[in-house]
Amino acid sequence: xxxxxxxxxxxxxxxxIGTVDAVGIEERVLKYGxxxxxxxxxxxxxxxxxxxxxxxxxxxxDTPGKVASLCQKAIEPHEFSDTPxxxxxxxxxxxxKHARKYLGVSPxxxxxxxxxxxxxxxxxxxxxxxxxYAVAQGADEVDMVINRxxxxxxxxxxxxxxxxxxxxxCGKSALKVILEVSELETYDSIRAASCLAMQVxxxxxxxxxxxxxxxxxxxLGNNQVMLEAIRDHYLATGVAIGMxxxxxxxxAKQSLQFLTAVKETLGDRWLTNKRxxxxxxxxxxDLVRQIEKQRTxxxxxxxxxxxxxxxx
Amino acid sequence: xxxxxxxxxxxxxxxxxxxxxxxxRVFAMKDADGNFFANIPQCTRKDLRNAVEAAxxxxxxxxxxxxxxxxxxxxxxxxxxxxxxxELAEAITLGSTKKSLVTAARNEVAASVDRLVYxxxxxxxxxxVLGNVNPVAAPYFNFTMTEPMGIVGLIASQEAxxxxxxxxxxxxxxxxxxxxxxxxELNPYPAVVLGEMLATSDLPxxxxxxxxxxxxxxxxxxxxxxxxxAVIAEAxxxxxxxxxxxxxxTVKRIHTFKAEDNINWYSDSFESVYRIQDTLEYKTVWHPxxx
Numbered sequence: 001x002x003x004x005x006x007x008x009x010x011x012x013x014x015x016x017i018g019t020v021d022a023v024g025i026e027e028r029v030l031k032y033g034x035x036x037x038x039x040x041x042x043x044x045x046x047x048x049x050x051x052x053x054x055x056x057x058x059x060x061x062d063t064p065g066k067v068a069s070l071c072q073k074a075i076e077p078h079e080f081s082d083t084p085x086x087x088x089x090x091x092x093x094x095x096x097k098h099a100r101k102y103l104g105v106s107p108x109x110x111x112x113x114x115x116x117x118x119x120x121x122x123x124x125x126x127x128x129x130x131x132x133y134a135v136a137q138g139a140d141e142v143d144m145v146i147n148r149x150x151x152x153x154x155x156x157x158x159x160x161x162x163x164x165x166x167x168x169x170c171g172k173s174a175l176k177v178i179l180e181v182s183e184l185e186t187y188d189s190i191r192a193a194s195c196l197a198m199q200v201x202x203x204x205x206x207x208x209x210x211x212x213x214x215x216x217x218x219x220l221g222n223n224q225v226m227l228e229a230i231r232d233h234y235l236a237t238g239v240a241i242g243m244x245x246x247x248x249x250x251x252a253k254q255s256l257q258f259l260t261a262v263k264e265t266l267g268d269r270w271l272t273n274k275r276x277x278x279x280x281x282x283x284x285x286d287l288v289r290q291i292e293k294q295r296t297x298x299x300x301x302x303x304x305x306x307x308x309x310x311x312x
Numbered sequence: 313x314x315x316x317x318x319x320x321x322x323x324x325x326x327x328x329x330x331x332x333x334x335x336x337r338v339f340a341m342k343d344a345d346g347n348f349f350a351n352i353p354q355c356t357r358k359d360l361r362n363a364v365e366a367a368x369x370x371x372x373x374x375x376x377x378x379x380x381x382x383x384x385x386x387x388x389x390x391x392x393x394x395x396x397x398x399e400l401a402e403a404i405t406l407g408s409t410k411k412s413l414v415t416a417a418r419n420e421v422a423a424s425v426d427r428l429v430y431x432x433x434x435x436x437x438x439x440x441v442l443g444n445v446n447p448v449a450a451p452y453f454n455f456t457m458t459e460p461m462g463i464v465g466l467i468a469s470q471e472a473x474x475x476x477x478x479x480x481x482x483x484x485x486x487x488x489x490x491x492x493x494x495x496x497e498l499n500p501y502p503a504v505v506l507g508e509m510l511a512t513s514d515l516p517x518x519x520x521x522x523x524x525x526x527x528x529x530x531x532x533x534x535x536x537x538x539x540x541x542a543v544i545a546e547a548x549x550x551x552x553x554x555x556x557x558x559x560x561x562t563v564k565r566i567h568t569f570k571a572e573d574n575i576n577w578y579s580d581s582f583e584s585v586y587r588i589q590d591t592l593e594y595k596t597v598w599h600p601x602x603x
Binding site for chain 1: 361364368371372375462463533536537538539558561562
């Protein structure tokens with residue numbers, strides 16, 4: 001029943017929001033790699049990127065101890081330079097109370113994934129209960145996943161209603177809506193899902209590329225599609241939505257290209273961690289490594305930084 | 313009909329791939345008669361940085377291979393060079409600024425092959441010689457064993473363009489280090505050809521990374537790069553000073569040969585287990601003796 005529904009519903013949706021010129025997007029994002037960002041502006045960009053990191057651990061083997069060291073890293077990414085704190089730590093709901101304990105009064109926020117992350121394949125009631133649990137435990141931000149099954153079968157109203165229900169369950173906590181772009185497959189679908197989500201979320205909420213649990217994560221291409229959707233939404237309604245690419249951004253160089261995309265698409269007002277985040281774990285160490293390189297003039301070894309995975 | 317001259321623009325072997333310098337720069341190489349011969353990549357400190365990243369990636373699995381396997385791979389490299397020794401000998405004479413004899417070049421290739429075979433043999437024997445079970449006055453086994461240092465920077469001989477390079481590479485990689493080497497700038501061509509041979513050998517990409525370019529541009533970065541754990545270099549007095557100062561900052565091991573000493577790379581002193589020791593760390597472990 002749902003199969004024939006999809007094309008019609010999709011057409012109605014695209015009549016309203018417009019489609020994406022995929023080739024144009026690819027060409028556009030290629031240019032971001034060509035900007036020459038050196039010395040002072042590079043340092044500014046690196047520090048800005050550090051302040052936007054949602055330092056993430058989302059593994060079955062997470063323990064309170066692991067969360068404790070993650071929180072310490074979030075508060076003080078590197079001991080020898082005045083590196084800014086990261087924006088937030090991102091953990092599973094059961095780890096929120098531990099993060100709360102270790103972060104104390106620091107301004108670093110706690111983001112919790114919820115709604116049966118990463119698949120979202122649980123009854124709505126269960127998903128909402130999980131959101132309320134995370135918020136009650138002290139999560140400042142909630143990262144939800146959309147119902148991709150419903151989206152792909154054309155039940156856009158259902159997708160939107162579920163997001164609206166999660167917005168309510170969040171209360172004062174900010175919401176990040178994960179589209180899981182790799183499962184949406186086309187730029188058109190990414191734009192459609194972005195617009196559906198933005199119609200029901202609030203100023204200060206985010207849309208987010210992916211869970212980091214699938215093969216393809218944040219790329220400059222899907223980042224660009226979502227940034228342009230945010231721009232169109234802002235111009236139409238005046239509501240400023242934030243953006244969070246997640247997964248796959250590992251090097252400082254990549255993060256500067258993403259920041260270039262933000263500046264050239266949405267402008268300086270989005271170059272703040274209130275409106276732009278990086279969902280990442282290994283990115284942070286590469287950022288502080290490059291900041292140290294700028295400070296000392298010497299290339300640094302990755303294992304000289306805390307929480308490094310590299311040892312050779 | 314007169315053929316069009318085929319001049320090469322060779323690339324260097326880094327991370328298992330052939331790259332140009334990220335700067336896009338090249339320098340012209342002339343043959344012994346002073347005719348233009350090839351444009352050689354003029355690598356920069358950023359190329360060095362990228363090469364170190366490539367070496368870091370290849371390092372853990374190279375160090376984890378059995379010593380026996382490392383020995384086999386290095387021996388096979390020697391086999392391959394032996395089979396293509398004429399090509400390498402030609403590369404040595406072609407790029408040499410001095411008119412050198414073909415026989416001298418062939419001798420240099422032969423000595424290089426022998427050197428690889430020599431160090432290949434050490435792969436599964438160095439632990440017997442350098443490691444030890446130490447007598448201690450308590451009920452413990454006390455072992456000392458060797459570990460590779462990690463990524464080693466090599467600054468190769470200016471004159472012995474092939475033998476000088478291989479004499480530094482072989483003892484470093486046999487124990488599980490990975491290397492980033494700066495080739496002779498007077499005659500970089502044998503290093504380019506060697507790269508083409510390394511690419512078809514069984515040596516995993518990234519274990520040996522070869523850069524061409526000017527030593528004066530690369531030596532300061534070799535000295536200060538914290539990820540390089542040791543630098544083995546044929547260096548001038550100025551370069552030795554730069555290396556010593558930079559290395560002090562990062563607590564790096566430096567071993568230099570004086571370029572002004574007119575080093576004889578054929579010397580037996582370059583075939584020694586202590587050349588391998590130059591890029592090793594010792595680890596001592598105490599283990600209680602069971603009842």
